[in-house]
Amino acid sequence: MRAGSVLGIGSVIALCTLGLLASDYLLQIATLVLIESIAVIGLGFLTGFAGRISLAQGALYGVGAYSAALLVTRLGLPPLLGLPIAILAASIVGTALGAPAIRLSGLYFVMSTIGMQQILWLLLMHWSGLTGGPQGVRDIPALSIAGFAFDTPARFYIAALIGAVTSYLLARLVVASRFGLFLRAVADDELASATTGVAVLRAKATALALSGGWAGAAGFLHAYYLRYVHPDMFTLDLSVVFLTMAMFGGYRSLEGMLLASAILGGASEYLRPFGQFRLVAYGGLLVLSMMFFPRGLLAVLPVRWRR
Amino acid sequence: MLAQLLVGGLGTGCIYALVGLGFTLVYRTLRMVNFAQGQVFMAGTFLGLFGARQFGLSALPLLLLVAAISFAIGMLLERMVFRRLYASHEVFVVGAIGLGVMIENGFRIVYPEPLPFPKIFGAGVYHLHGAVFQKTYLWILIVTLALVVTLHVLFAYTRTGRALRAVASDGEIAATMGVNVQRAIGATFGLSFAVAAVAGVLIGPLYFVSPDLGDMVGLKAFSAAVLGGINSVVGTILGGLALGLMEALAAFYISTDYKDLLAFSILMLMLLVRPQGLLGRVVPVKV
Numbered sequence: 001m002r003a004g005s006v007l008g009i010g011s012v013i014a015l016c017t018l019g020l021l022a023s024d025y026l027l028q029i030a031t032l033v034l035i036e037s038i039a040v041i042g043l044g045f046l047t048g049f050a051g052r053i054s055l056a057q058g059a060l061y062g063v064g065a066y067s068a069a070l071l072v073t074r075l076g077l078p079p080l081l082g083l084p085i086a087i088l089a090a091s092i093v094g095t096a097l098g099a100p101a102i103r104l105s106g107l108y109f110v111m112s113t114i115g116m117q118q119i120l121w122l123l124l125m126h127w128s129g130l131t132g133g134p135q136g137v138r139d140i141p142a143l144s145i146a147g148f149a150f151d152t153p154a155r156f157y158i159a160a161l162i163g164a165v166t167s168y169l170l171a172r173l174v175v176a177s178r179f180g181l182f183l184r185a186v187a188d189d190e191l192a193s194a195t196t197g198v199a200v201l202r203a204k205a206t207a208l209a210l211s212g213g214w215a216g217a218a219g220f221l222h223a224y225y226l227r228y229v230h231p232d233m234f235t236l237d238l239s240v241v242f243l244t245m246a247m248f249g250g251y252r253s254l255e256g257m258l259l260a261s262a263i264l265g266g267a268s269e270y271l272r273p274f275g276q277f278r279l280v281a282y283g284g285l286l287v288l289s290m291m292f293f294p295r296g297l298l299a300v301l302p303v304r305w306r307r
Numbered sequence: 308m309l310a311q312l313l314v315g316g317l318g319t320g321c322i323y324a325l326v327g328l329g330f331t332l333v334y335r336t337l338r339m340v341n342f343a344q345g346q347v348f349m350a351g352t353f354l355g356l357f358g359a360r361q362f363g364l365s366a367l368p369l370l371l372l373v374a375a376i377s378f379a380i381g382m383l384l385e386r387m388v389f390r391r392l393y394a395s396h397e398v399f400v401v402g403a404i405g406l407g408v409m410i411e412n413g414f415r416i417v418y419p420e421p422l423p424f425p426k427i428f429g430a431g432v433y434h435l436h437g438a439v440f441q442k443t444y445l446w447i448l449i450v451t452l453a454l455v456v457t458l459h460v461l462f463a464y465t466r467t468g469r470a471l472r473a474v475a476s477d478g479e480i481a482a483t484m485g486v487n488v489q490r491a492i493g494a495t496f497g498l499s500f501a502v503a504a505v506a507g508v509l510i511g512p513l514y515f516v517s518p519d520l521g522d523m524v525g526l527k528a529f530s531a532a533v534l535g536g537i538n539s540v541v542g543t544i545l546g547g548l549a550l551g552l553m554e555a556l557a558a559f560y561i562s563t564d565y566k567d568l569l570a571f572s573i574l575m576l577m578l579l580v581r582p583q584g585l586l587g588r589v590v591p592v593k594v
Contacts, residue, residue: 053397100579107340107396108582111533115574118526122571126564236526240404247401279412286405287388294394 015161024153031157033265034164035221040245040261041171041254042214047243048252049180050207051187052102056094056113057242059120060212062234064090064219066124069137069229079143079224086220087213093120094212095205102204117239124231136230143224156225163221164258167214171254174210183207184252240286248289249296256296310438312555318444318513320551321451324544325506326528327535328458329499335538336475336495339399341389343407344503345525351377351504352424352511352520353414359425366427370450373508374501381500382493389496390489407525414518424511443512450509454502455544462540471495523567527554530574536587545586 018030043057067089068082097119101112124131131137142151143159150156174180182203185193194200223229245264249256267282274281329344354373358364364372384406392402429442462468473481474491482488507521514520528547535546550570558566583589 047397053400055400097575101575104578104582107338108578110397110400111340111529112575112578114526115530115571115578118571119568119575122565122568237408240401240408243397244401244405247397276416277412280409280416283405283408283410283412286408287402290398290402290405291388291391294392294398 012161012165016158019154019157019161027153027157029266029269031153031160031225033262034157034160035218035225036242036245036265037164037258037261038167038218038221039215040242040249040257041167042211042218043242043246044171044249044252044254044257045174045183045207045211045214047246048257049175049183049187050204052106052109052204052207053243053247054098054113054211055110055236055239055243056098056116056120057211057215058234058236058238058240059117059124060090060094060215061219061222061238061242062124062229062231063093063120064216065223065229065234066131066137066219067216068220068223069140070131073137073140079141080145082223083217083220086223087216090216090219091209091212094215095209098208098212099205102208103201113239114236117236121231121235124234131231134231136228137223138228140223140227140229142227150224160221160225163217167217168254168258171214175252175254179203179206244286244289247296248293253296260296308437308559310436311440312559313552314435314438314440314444316552316555317548318440318447318551319554320531320548321447322506322510322524322547323528323531323550324547325451325454325502325509326524327532327543327547328540329503330529330532331537331540331543332495332499332502334532335540336471336478336492337393337399339393339396339403340529340537341403341496341499342400342525342529343403343410344499344528345521345523346407346410347377347381347500347521348503348507348524348528349516349518349521350410350414351507352516353418353507353518354504355427355508355511356422356424356516359427364427366446369427370505370508373504377500377504378497381497384500385493385496390492407521411518411521418516418518421515421517424514424516426512427508428512441513443509447509450505454505458498458502458540467494527567527570530570533577533582533584534573536584539584539587542584542586546584 015030019027022030039057039061043054046052046054064086067086068079071077071082071085072079097116098113101109104112125133127133128135142149143156144150150159182193182198185196185198186200186203190200222233241264245260246257248264249258249260264285267285268278271278271281271285326344326348329347330340333339333341351373354376355369358369358372388402388406389399392399426443428446431442432439433442433445462472470481470486471491471494473484473486474488474495478488481491527550531547531550532543533546534550535544536542550573554566554569557569577584
């Protein structure tokens with residue numbers, strides 16, 4: 001545990017130094033990885049803990065991003081006010097669409113989340129009156145809090161880092177709580193946990209709400225990161241990426257999910273030498289990781305290294 | 308106008324039915340969903356394009372050749388890739404999607420621009436009660452019917468088909484009865500690849516073809532399979548036809564923009580109300 005916190009503080013210091021030293025280009029990639037890691041950790045509540053995998057996280061991320069973007073561009077609300085609203089919006093949409101299906105067995109739930117992902121994406125694309133349709137939402141101002149604008153890559157990187165660290169620490173609290181225990185019990189054996197007094201449906205619905213909330217927060221940052229949102233940023237492909245990150249990291253390991261976000265999130269960069277074969281190589285990375293590490297990356301480490 | 312809509316909808320429905328059959332064949336054997344099915348369909352289109360352009364094959368030999376090659380590729384991929392993904396359904400889902408990404412982007416390198424597909428089924432049109440439709444539609448209907456009959460005969464009357472059904476209902480018991488389970492699963496993948504690829508050739512002449520052709524068709528065919536019953540062959544075929552017809556009507560009477568919403572709304576509703584689909588049976592789980 002102690003070694004763990006040393007490692008944690010060490011990596012935060014390392015990431016801060018990166019913010020001071022690295023080139024803008026590298027920082028922008030690192031920022032995206034940090035933002036995506038928030039959505040991945042949110043998804044982790046479902047995959048690792050409630051035993052339900054979702055392919056709608058990308059769309060909920062989009063709901064968060066669109067909420068933030070529309071509130072600031074259409075209503076002119078202060079950016080920070082968008083954060084709670086983006087979190088709430090994604091959480092409510094995720095729970096409303098997901099909760100009826102959560103009692104279904106694993107594979108049926110996955111199928112229904114594909115429907116959810118596609119429906120949300122189609123609405124973003126075609127409900128032009130609200131979302132701007134295929135035009136997207138442009139001219140999102142820089143994120144500014146109390147007069148301080150996060151308007152350079154280095155400054156926004158710090159904002160994303162704060163977001164990612166907060167999301168990680170909050171997630172740890174959730175996982176360590178009594179509710180986290182309920183979730184693990186439900187994932188291990190629904191019937192047994194129900195007989196020992198866990199309100200199974202309520203636990204799973206709460207996991208849905210949390211994972212939507214985390215997606216909303218990540219979406220909020222995404223909107224201010226690119227300062228432009230478009231429906232095609234939030235397709236099924238993105239949901240697949242999130243799901244792979246959440247699974248590839250390792251069963252129930254928040255640290256593993258962060259590691260996987262970095263490995264797969266950075267993939268578009270280090271696969272650059274593959275040139276036009278980049279996306280083929282990326283697909284290959286997904287297939288091979290599932291073929292050879294079905295239990296996640298950390299499963300190859302010896303047990304005592306895992307915590 | 309109605310006749311025109313019905314012909315168009317039936318044509319699309321046949322395509323959904325065939326691609327959906329690919330999902331069903333694998334699902335009822337393994338309880339896994341192969342989300343690379345849409346890309347297999349697209350690969351079939353390009354295989355057909357290649358055969359028609361390079362070797363000038365006519366319709367029937369081309370369809371047979373594409374079916375045979377896809378069957379072999381399906382068996383090969385089962386042995387090399389899918390077999391290592393049976394750990395759990397989520398591993399399979401992500402692995403299959405990854406494979407789909409590889410296939411799609413592989414084709415994109417070779418064929419970056421949308422291409423016209425040769426009119427292998429003839430360029431003429433038919434007139435029927437005021438509806439005008441290309442000859443391709445007749446081929447779609449006939450080939451779909453022929454494939455369905457072939458599959459029915461295969462499953463109902465041949466030794467191989469009985470072995471495949473035995474493995475689908477219980478692999479372990481089938482193995483003790485001397486069925487080569489691995490080979491049966493391989494053949495199942497082969498069949499699922501073959502029907503989807505044939506569907507790809509059938510639809511080719513109707514559109515300009517591009518590597519993202521399979522994305523939407525794959526997911527809609529999947530929704531159609533869930534509508535009819537993803538573990539029922541008959542259900543999937545009817546689900547495909549029903550979805551094709553409903554989409555054609557919705558596009559005309561409601562809105563083309565929201566036509567695509569229909570399939571996915573049906574998908575979510577069916578899973579809530581009747582997850583086994585209209586014609587599917589519930590397989591009781593023994594504890």
